[in-house]
Amino acid sequence: MKNNKLAQIVISIAIVCMVLGFFTTIQIKNVMHNAGKGTISTMRSAELQAAYQKEQEKNDALYKEYLKVQQDLEKYIAAIQDTNTTTKLLKEQLDSAEILAGMKEVTGQGVTVKMSDGSKTSPVPGQEQLYWIHDADLLGVINDLKDAGAEAISFNDQRLISTSEVKCVGAVISVNNVRVGEPFIIKAIGDSKTLESALMFKGGTIAELATYGIECEVKVAENVTIPAYKGAVNFKYATIPTPQSGGAQ
Numbered sequence: 094m095k096n097n098k099l100a101q102i103v104i105s106i107a108i109v110c111m112v113l114g115f116f117t118t119i120q121i122k123n124v125m126h127n128a129g130k131g132t133i134s135t136m137r138s139a140e141l142q143a144a145y146q147k148e149q150e151k152n153d154a155l156y157k158e159y160l161k162v163q164q165d166l167e168k169y170i171a172a173i174q175d176t177n178t179t180t181k182l183l184k185e186q187l188d189s190a191e192i193l194a195g196m197k198e199v200t201g202q203g204v205t206v207k208m209s210d211g212s213k214t215s216p217v218p219g220q221e222q223l224y225w226i227h228d229a230d231l232l233g234v235i236n237d238l239k240d241a242g243a244e245a246i247s248f249n250d251q252r253l254i255s256t257s258e259v260k261c262v263g264a265v266i267s268v269n270n271v272r273v274g275e276p277f278i279i280k281a282i283g284d285s286k287t288l289e290s291a292l293m294f295k296g297g298t299i300a301e302l303a304t305y306g307i308e309c310e311v312k313v314a315e316n317v318t319i320p321a322y323k324g325a326v327n328f329k330y331a332t333i334p335t336p337q338s339g340g341a342q
Contacts, residue, residue, distance in 0.1 A: 200318045201317060203282040204281055206299075210275055210308075226275065226277060226302075237297055238283070245282045246282075248279050249268065
């Protein structure tokens with residue numbers, strides 16, 4: 094399909110080149126024809142010179158356009174012939190899409206957050222759970238990282254993607270349908286200083302958790318590795334709209 098589209102573009106550009114060449118020739122012939130008809134007798138020399146200059150400028154503009162189209166034509170022809178370049182471009186686009194989708198392991202600068210239940214004892218009997226880490230606390234830290242521009246995030250070595258869930262299941266947390274216990278370790282790749290500042294912000298999630306004795310250790314790292322998503326992704330209802338369907342209404 095890609096080669097067919099490129100071929101159509103090449104044909105279209107070739108036609109444009111022919112048309113431009115044709116009009117350029119006509120313009121030059123008209124000027125020469127008018128000059129040869131003795132128009133000097135009916136038009137002052139200055140007027141003839143101005144008309145000739147105007148036609149010359151048009152021809153120069155057409156010729157520049159012709160050269161530009163010819164260069165584009167050569168590029169498209171080279172792209173068709175150089176299948177290696179086309180394959181490389183497609184591979185780069187696929188890699189980028191897989192990184193965004195969380196399907197590839199990635200590495201880069203970022204932060205690591207280690208979280209453990211609070212060490213304080215609740216002064217109110219029956220309120221001990223206030224000093225435990227809950228899914229809302231973890232999601233608060235994750236959202237702080239997203240707001241700070243994190244490009245990839247994992248939770249206890251589970252890559253977070255658009256369909257990942259983080260929820261309490263009894264005394265443990267479920268993420269990507271995998272149950273994990275504390276200590277909870279969140280990793281994020283992005284500008285390490287920006288991510289750290291977002292986490293340590295006064296009034297932020299970590300600052301609030303500290304009032305309950307919940308331990309949150311934030312470390313900046315030059316090399317953070319986040320694994321690829323290991324589960325299956327199945328879309329039952331979401332599809333790519335076609336021109337016929339017209340998309341959502």
